[in-house]
Amino acid sequence: MGSPRLYQVHAIVLKDREVGEADRLVCLFTLERGKVWARANGVRKPTSRLGGHLQPLCHSRLLLARGRDRDVVSQAEALHTFPRLRSDLPLLAHAMACAEVLEGLTAEEQANPRAFHLLLRTLEGLEGGEGTLLVRWYEVHLLGALGFLPQLFACAECGASLAPRSHAFRLSAGGVVCPACAQRGGPSLPISLEALKVLRWLARHDFPQVRPLRLGAVAQEVERLLRETFRWHLERDVRSARFGERVGSGLPLP
Known part of the structure; x- marks a missing residue:
């Protein structure tokens, strides 16, 4: 059997950059896998549920889906936002x-x-x-x-x-x-x-x-x-x- 399509990580967002009209690539440093780049689709839309959980320096629990080029953030829960x-x-x-x-x-x-x-x-x-x-x-x-x-x-x-x-x-x-x-x-x-x-x-x-x-x-x-x-x-x-x-x-x- 191959690796599961969905996997969970604990991650700190190191940086991000905008791609497309509403997406971002986020650079994560994860406890489980080290540095990972992932795509957050639609995160720049006002209605996105991911935005507040993927700010740089945010410590979050993420569910990632394996993608062909980049893995994709499926779910996110902020654990520490460091206001x-x-x-x-x-x-x-x-x-x-x-x-x-x-x-x-x-x-x-x-x-x-x-x-x-x-x-x-x-x-x-x-x-x-x-x-x-x-x-x-x-x-x-x-x-x-x-x-x-x-x-x-x-x-x-x-x-x-x-x-x-x-x-x-x-x-x-x-x-x-x-x-x-x-x-x-x-x-x-x-x-x-x-x-x-x-x-x-x-x-x-x-x-x-x-x-x-x-x-x-x-x-x-x-x-x-x-x-x-x-x-x-x-x-x-x-x-x-x-x-x-x-x-x-x-x-x-x-």
């Missing part, structure tokens, strides 16, 4: 950046329950009042869940132990490199001992242990290192993060 995120532009920018990097770093039909729960937990935390520290924790753990976490505990090139001092962060090598390897050339970024300690703490601990951290001046360095890591793997900037910068600076939005 606070939608009414707060800085929070929305954080949440959209979290969704964007997950979408950009994953292939279709590759289940990753750890990544699903990381995103859901982060959206719930942002909705509950957490801020940028939660986003940094999410970014580090997402890189780990997807196999992209930079080497932080030994030299990425020679494997030597890292002395408690500033080092170089070389993405082409896969992480932090010792002074001897740093001298052998190749583009790199400086990484202070304080930033290295923060990244290690984020990688090793669950968020309740991370929450008491006060990053202070090192926060911008940690953010920059993580942003460069995502840029390296995505081969582009994180667009939602740039949107967040404009919101935070008061600059006019494009």
Whole structure:
């Protein structure tokens, strides 16, 4: 027997785009199957029962029907709509950046329950009042869940132990490199001992242990290192993060 025509998934809507006169393609990250693109027929009609359940960042239970080109959303039930995120532009920018990097770093039909729960937990935390520290924790753990976490505990090139001092962060090598390897050339970024300690703490601990951290001046360095890591793997900037910068600076939005 073949696969059943209808199947149920728990999904977070990462993004969507309009197709035809009244339809949308929705990019879902599902607990059961990873990233899935599905078609929501008629969802843009005022009478559609699906619209409120398929907004970006919505966590929903969906019934999908297998289609020839794309699976089709047959039924939808919103479980969490995160209304606070939608009414707060800085929070929305954080949440959209979290969704964007997950979408950009994953292939279709590759289940990753750890990544699903990381995103859901982060959206719930942002909705509950957490801020940028939660986003940094999410970014580090997402890189780990997807196999992209930079080497932080030994030299990425020679494997030597890292002395408690500033080092170089070389993405082409896969992480932090010792002074001897740093001298052998190749583009790199400086990484202070304080930033290295923060990244290690984020990688090793669950968020309740991370929450008491006060990053202070090192926060911008940690953010920059993580942003460069995502840029390296995505081969582009994180667009939602740039949107967040404009919101935070008061600059006019494009």
